[in-house]
Amino acid sequence: MADPLPAARQSQRFLLLYALAWAGGSVAYVPFLTILLPVRVSVLAGDAAGVSWLAYIAFAGAIAASAAFIGFGYLSDITRRRREWVWLGLVLSCGLLALFREAETLPALIAIIIVWQLALNMMLAPLAAWAGDCVHDAQMGSLGGLLAFAPGLGALAGAFVTLPGLASADTRLVLVGVLVTCCVVPVLLVTPPPHVPDPVSDDAAAPDPLNPAAAGRGAMRRMWFARLAVQIAEAALFSYLYFWFRSIDPDMGDNRTARVFSVVLILSAPIALWAGRWADRTSRPFTPLVACAFVSAAGLVGMALAPSLPFAIATYAVFGFATSIFLALHSGQTLRVLPRSDRRGRDLGLFNLTNTVPSLIMPWLTLALVPQFGFAALFLLFSALSLAAGLLLKPFARQF
Template sequence: MSAPSPAPADAPRSTGFLLLFALANAGAVISYLPLLTLLLPARIGAIAGDTRLDLFTITVIAGAAAASLSNIAFGWLSDLYGRRRRWVGLGVVLTAAAYAAIALATTPVTIVLAIMAFQIAINALLAPFLAIMADEIPDSQKGVAGGLLAFAAPLASAVGALLVSLTPSDTVRLLFIPAAVALCVVPLLRTRARPLVAKPVARTLAPPRDLAIAWVSRLLIQISGAVLSLYLFYYFQSLGPRPGLAASVAQVLTAAYVLSLPIAVVSGRLSDRIGRRKPFLLGAACAAALGLIGMTMTRDFAAASLCFGLFQIGSAVFLALHSAFATQLLPDPDHRGRDLGLINLTNTLPSLLGPLLAWALATPRDFDAVMLALAALAICGGLLILAIRERD
């Protein structure tokens, strides 16, 4: 097989390729979001009974540790041996095998081991996949590509809701998800790799300091998102009794996810056109912080829902554009997979740090202190972006 044809550094990718990239990202999110939010808690409840919370905590922590290490490892391996699409394909296969292991797990030890294997498998898919964005999508399109990544959350949420409503069988659900993942990811694998070639004029590479600042800024925003995703139901419960609260919260989440998508795409496209990401990142972080502050100032469900929606839109735009921004800051083209694996720690560490913050500041009837702390973190995350010098 002949080597992939390089393209000029500024040659745009087709809209079709960008959509396939977004679809593949949605497949990756489908692989873990319904499992971790809906199917795993039910599975652990069936295995552990009254000790389900203890087992769930152990499983989440063990899985997060496996995810952190394996993302760096598979990113580095795809740097070392190339052929990122083959590594992504391997991740799809391993993910299917991990789901089979989860379906067969019937004891606490086996479910913990199965989730650790699952986290390794999904990161075999994710690490090289995200490096494709740095390798093949020019900077002039990274904003819209990052915005399209916001498509994944509402689609994955819809898949989870569909699974729960259509079938009561855990086994059927666990078999359906890897099939859906393959359907979303394989079309991208059939495209031809087209790595970018450096411009003839030497381009100043970003110093590692800039990537470190970007890392911290994303971590601060992600901690806010992690706390809200875990404790949102309890926050709304603290506002007062409401019939059908679970269904109402699900509707609020769905609406916020759906509204985030077009705003993230438009913001990404505008940042591509003007060639600057920082104003959009700062504005998105401030919007997220305002939403959090608003959640402390109302006891009305409708008003709190609007404030949460503002937070969700702001954080979704920030994270989508940050993905584009970070790929432009990678200091060494030969280690993009490894460096993106280090950035991925901002996705796993918040699941460990966020609950500690909520435990220290929140009570079942009062979430004001933790919301204000999260707002401060969001503002700091946005302000840190200003310390990074954007490059041509």
């Protein structure tokens, strides 16, 4: 069925507050999973055992997050109460952060991580579906562009809470909870409850030729596989960028790698916002996605052939910009292809698997290719995946 459009477009104020709330999700997990949790594990297990501890914790957390996003998204569909679930998830996830200082064994850490992931996704899943309830399709490009700022804000939050002398290790967790609350609460307090459309059977809905959801579940599958293909490449570069740079130039340090990664992440956000607004103005919502997938593929080919560090950094920047913009705009445009408005939360949970499944696939691809063929073979494979993503979405760019 074609998803019924809201009667009026949302104000820019709401879009900004919603984007701030979504950034609160990044603030919740980026500093914790990338800095605070590894530090805690290192204290308890040491550097050698800490690597295996983190592997077990990450695996358990990814499974819990995947199941919770689908489950709580579906519950928010059934109850038709998005805001209440967001409130409950916010309170529980922030409160659970204080428990991590009590965990001193691997089983205890895994248990708390699982419960925390359940609470965090209790907040994130209904929040994701809420955008589809109350944001007009013609604003999805702008919304996607605003969502591109979330990863950068998450990274900045990590830099802030770890400032020397600002807070102790335990207090940093409390500080993260405060920052998340400040980001999420405004949209919950200021805006009225949005109307969640009543369930409508697929048979009762007239096809809307201007909406790709009219193409049926084939459109949803194309969007799902396109995002998965791009996410696999993005996840690998997130994990192995440092090692790739050092394979080209052993003098490339961790700080310089972090600066390159941060600059690409931060500068891609305003470009994504411009691209999203262009897509809205021209009514060509999928054209930027196709273009970014193809540019990402070209950047990966350049990375595979990189003869020097400056060339490697430049081609990574091309890949990083294109991929970050693709993922941000894809998040907004996904809401166009969901076949049922009354099951939006559940379907977004299925799309969220494209964020977690790559973490399970990527290590095996890396182990199979890099030791024998080097990073070049891995990047050429990822280039083929990005090219496939662009080809999957190209029909949408022509039709809608």
